[in-house]
Amino acid sequence: INIILTKDNNSYRSFYNALLHEGYRDLAALLQDGIPAVSSGNRKSSMDGMTSYGQLKTILCEGGVPQRPVVFVTRPKLVDAIKKKLYCLGNDPGWVTVYGMAGCGKTVLTAEALRDPQLLEDYFPGGVHWISVGKQDKAGLLIKLQNLCSRLEHDSTLSQRPPLNIEEAKDRLRLLMLRKYPR
16 A cells, blocks of 8 residues: 555556455545546647547547456556657657567557657647567468558449459558558
C-alpha cells in the first residue's frame, strides 16, 4: 500500500479495480472511500478542440488499437519516451519499434502513447492501423495480412480481391505503405 500511495491517483484506482476483479471485494470495500475522483480534464477536448474524447476513442477503435486494461498501472516516463519517438518522425515516413520480453507491457505502453489527442491530430490525422506481430503459422499470417490489406483499402474505389498468398499480400502492403500511407 505504501508504494501505491507514492504513485499517482491512477495507481490507486488500478489497485482498487484489481482487488474487485480478482475476487477481493471485501478488501476493495475497505479502500472504496479513498478512491480519488477521476479528473474530467482527460476526457475533454484538446487545446484547439479538434479531437474530443469520443472522437479519439472512435479513431483508436477503428484502427484496432487495444483498449486500456481493467488493471492499469500508469508508467508516464515510458509512455513519454514512445511519444517522443513518434514525434521525432515529424513529417518523414518511418517506424518506431517497441520491443521487449513477452508480457512486459509493450502493447499497453504503445496504446497509451496513442491516446494523446495532440499526437494523433498533428502526426496521424488519418488515424492509425494497429497490427500485432508475433509468432504465426503461414495460414494465420496470411489472414492477418489479408485483414490489414482490407482495412487499408477500405476507402479505395477499386474493390480488390484479398491477396491469395503471403508474397502477394507483402507486395500489396508495400505499395499501400509507399503510396497511400507513408506515415
